[in-house]
Amino acid sequence: MKTFITLFFGFLVVVGYSQEKKYVTVKKSVPLMGESFGITVVAVNEELGYINIEEAAAEINRINKLISSWDSNSxxxxxxxxxxxxxxxxxxxxxxxxxxxxxxxxxxxxxxxxxxxxxxxxxxxxxxxxxxxxxxxxxxxxxxxxxxxxxxxxxxxxxxxKKKGMRISFGAIGKGYAVDKAKALLMSNQVISGVINASGDITTWGTKVSGEKWLLGVADPVSNYKILTWLPILESSVSTTDVYEKYVSFKGEKYGHILDPRTGSPVRGLKKATVFAKSAELCDALVTAVLVLGLDKGVSLINQLGGTEAIFVDDNNRIHKTNGLILDNAILK
Incomplete structure (x- = not known):
């Protein structure tokens, strides 16, 4: 049996395969932090798997109470x-x-x-x-x-x-941090393998018992239902953001919802980005930043950071990548 978790450019999936008979794969979608979190664990039995998922959900709720700018008690x-x-x-x-x-x-x-x-x-x-x-x-x-x-x-x-009227919010880093903390908790509880998908912020750990890795399917930027290539991931995280997930149009021109905090204006030039790193927190923060920086500066930044890679889709639907990421040249237009 295969496990599918939606992610990337409209349609990115993580695929895992059946474990040995002594293990079962348990998955559940849980409403957390205003999003739907898909939590998948590999456990010795179904009952323990659901307990593990509830433990992860409780940890994510704890983080939310700590970082929420809307909770008057936080x-x-x-x-x-x-x-x-x-x-x-x-x-x-x-x-x-x-x-x-x-x-x-x-x-x-x-x-x-x-x-x-x-x-x-x-x-x-x-x-x-x-x-x-x-x-x-x-x-x-x-x-x-x-x-x-x-x-x-x-x-x-x-x-x-320092300034009156200032506010901080963890909207561009908080989900990634919560995912990391939930993963750490599950690993400390001897959960050998799993995936946590927080609506675009995802982390994996472990492998199938056979040693095969989880796979990420990179979707076609034009057709959300066509997978261009598969990337194996191990003990890694990924985050993706779509500039035009929300947008407004004036005189036929789209303005996406990702704003440059330095200018207050919508970002231009890139449609989507995905960042790969060990930490989901870092992925979450960087995926927003590289869209603001634009293609050249975004690629340059990621290339300077160890253990971090990225894929970009520009406004002309061209796919670009950082130096350490291996993709089939056929998909790089």
Whole structure:
């Protein structure tokens, strides 16, 4: 029996095969963090498999309560409420996540920025916009954005947002972090193999008992129902983002929902990107950043990072890749 998990350019699948008879593959779709998480585990019996899945779901819920900017009881909410007022003492887990987010902002020249939650929503991707925002409106909308205004005090374990009105959000890194934590929990509980798919952020570990790897199917950028090639993955993660998953059109031109936090404008030139790395958290953050950076800078950045690869689809449906990723030349147009 095969297990299919939807992912990539409209249709990317992860495929695993039946384990030896002493193992069973158990899978369940669970609503978590406002998304549908597909969790698959290999267990000695079905009952234990479902217990493992519930444990993973509980861990993801724990992370969500920690990082949610909407939960009035979360430390993230308290940080935002005290922007421009005072530092907030937080758990080391949250402090470390914010610290890593700032590091990603630095290596991406601000293309990734958790303070982008501070922006005013001058772009609407719900079909209600009749005119594009003016340059002045766009500029004003990001006046409180800027990761350099996050002040961390490691000794006091506090986080302070310098400007009133500033906010942080983990929308571009939180799912990946939650996936990593759930995977770590399951592995610590001796779950030998599995897949966690958080609507585009995915991680795998282990293999079939035969030693065969999980496979990722890379879909045709034009036809969502055609697989171009298969990539084996082992102890790895992947994240994908589609610029035009939500969009608005003016005078026949599409503007996608991925905005550059440095300019407040929709990104141009790329339609989709997928990033491969060991950490789902890193994949989640980088896939947004490379779309903002564009093809040349995005490829250059990924090529400089060890153990990280990426696939890009440009606005002309051409597929591009980073140096270490092996794809059939026939699919590179």
């Amino acid at each position: 430390e993230t909410h308290k940080i935002n409420e005290n922007a421009g007022i005072k530092p907030v003492k937080v758990k080391m887990e949250l402090f470390a996540l914010i610290e890593r987010a700032i590091q990603i902002s630095e290596i991406t020249d601000g293309a990734f920025d958790i303070t982008f939650a501070s922006k005013k929503n001058v772009w609407q991707f719900n079909g209600k916009m009749k005119y594009p925002p003016t340059k002045e409106e766009i500029s004003t909308s990001i006046s409180s954005v800027g990761y350099r205004n996050i002040i961390l005090n490691k000794e006091e374990q506090t986080v302070f947002l």
